[in-house]
Amino acid sequence: MKNIIGAKPSPAAAEVRFLTVDGESAGQRLDNFLFKQLKGVPKTHVYRIIRSGEVRINKGRAQAETRLAPGDVLRLPPVRTSAPAQAGGQPLAPAREFPVLLEDEAVLAIDKPAGVAVHGGSGVSSGVIEQLRAARPAARFLELVHRLDRETSGILLVAKKRSALTALQEQFRERETGKTYLALVEGRWPANRKVLDAPLAKYLLPGQNGAPEAGERRVKVVAKDHPDAMRAVTLVKVIAGLTLGPETGECSLLAVTIKTGRTHQIRVHLASAGHPIAGDDKYGDFERNRALQKLGLKRMFLHAWRLQFTHPATGARLSLQAALPPELKALTPQEVQDALATYLSTGSA
Template sequence: MKNIIGAKPGPAGAEVRFLTVDEESAGQRLDNFLFRQLKGVPKTHVYRIIRSGEVRINKGRAQAETRIEVGDVLRLPPVRVAARSEEGATPPAPPRDFPLLHEDDALLAIDKPAGVAVHGGSGVSFGVIEQLRTARPSAKFLELVHRLDRETSGILLVAKKRSALTALQDQFRERETGKTYLALVEGDWPTAKKVLDAPLAKYLLPDGERRVRVVAKDHADAMRAITLVKVLARFSLPGEKQPMSLLAVTIKTGRTHQIRVHLASAGHAIAGDDKYGDFERNRALQKTGLKRMFLHAWRLQFNHPADGHRVALQAALPPELASLLPPATLTETSRHD
């Protein structure tokens, strides 16, 4: 429970609130924290007040993905909380169980399907975490450890304890985890091109959609991003002559859209990528059976937050992607270390 350290009257009975973050809430994303504080407020409105700067952390602007810390002082603007039954209120997420790769007292790992957001917001009413919470009403704590893009399938970690969440997030932040993806890209990837070290920066399209691009090191918003690439196979999709490369991609930093932007900027966009790939090429790929982006969170290694032992997880390629690979390629991929 948060400590209200001040309040100012607002319109229609609403008021500005100032909250101090306690240990129980530390480590949460700002948007997730606000969803719980502002129950009944549509998530689209929550994101709007964050983007507009009406929500402040220690008097400064913040982003939805900002992690709140113990002692942070949050300013919440006046908002009208709608009754659940009113039009526009966010309905509860339907319960859904996802394929489990691992579960113990501290955490669970699921095999997230493509097309499902990890959490609600930005036009999405609910995601994996909201559906898991509905499916497990007795769970006292369920929080995302990290994120995957909506169209990316594969391993996703969820913490079942606050201590596990902070310990795992520290590992991600300090690059102590091993995160490897499978990506099918256009063209013949050069074998010698193994390291992509190019800064990235976020920007907005005219319609407000968020994108990421490679920028110079001295760019004001530059964030260092390092991606390691290994070629697993080269082949052409059924009915095509154009070469494709299957890559094992390991990220040493976890920037938004990092793999997608790094590979596309190198001239080898991920097959089916609707943001950084080629629209006409993606339409042609659909005729081969590729209906989604070919990016899969394949392997993940981390130290268990309870006893420190190394955990190694692997999620097999989903059928809609595995069916596109030559049998020999799929066999070699499953054996690859």
């Protein structure tokens, strides 16, 4: 029996389901679509049923990044989902607004703080998008255009219209946006090393204590002929070198521009080059991170600093900037802040 997207099947249903994609869901990635359809199912399990071929699109296997088209028929295997997180008809997500960098009828650009996931799932009850929806109950449409890691701060785009979402996501897919991050890395980055072009692949850590469920998702650099290899290109420019303390050694503040938007791309590329991001608890150095915590760095030093894109309604080319948050700015000496200002004024960014 087929369901048209938008119907409300029983949340506890544990049987094969067939869904037909309508225009509202067209253009979404398969994994993002399934996260919404299978609320309460761990993301690791969603990725597992995709990889195993249990999820089918028009009777064929698909990848997590496959874009859905109107009329596509999806087969979903039996999975038991939780009931919607509602209590007394009210959403559980706390209502929260975030610092606004730009807002009009089509687009909302916010300055996301570190420590907040962009959406709920995988043990996170709610994220930026759920909290925004709770704060704006009259909003007819609010959807994430792209993602940032939970511990990354900075510019995050939200579409306020379906047409804006489709247009902006197309820009991201076609690499027509400019995304530059500020990253503090361990060691002295070679000034002549400006391009990192190394394929990446996702994998899952083993489950803990022999558990059958796989563990956390990770990403690693792989050979070009690896079956799961995805090309990833990162551009790096050195802004300044600095030393935060005797136990941390030398560090480098980098302006990092990504030409591809792979999961954990910056973190893995920089770490694989021997210069992990300061405070990175997944790909960084544990002992140096402990020393940095004593100096006040309680998070990963990665900030989505600048974003350039074409406005989906007006066609104007826009450039947004989010200043370093106070907790990161407090760690950078004045001469480094001056170097950053000079870097900006010369148009290098």
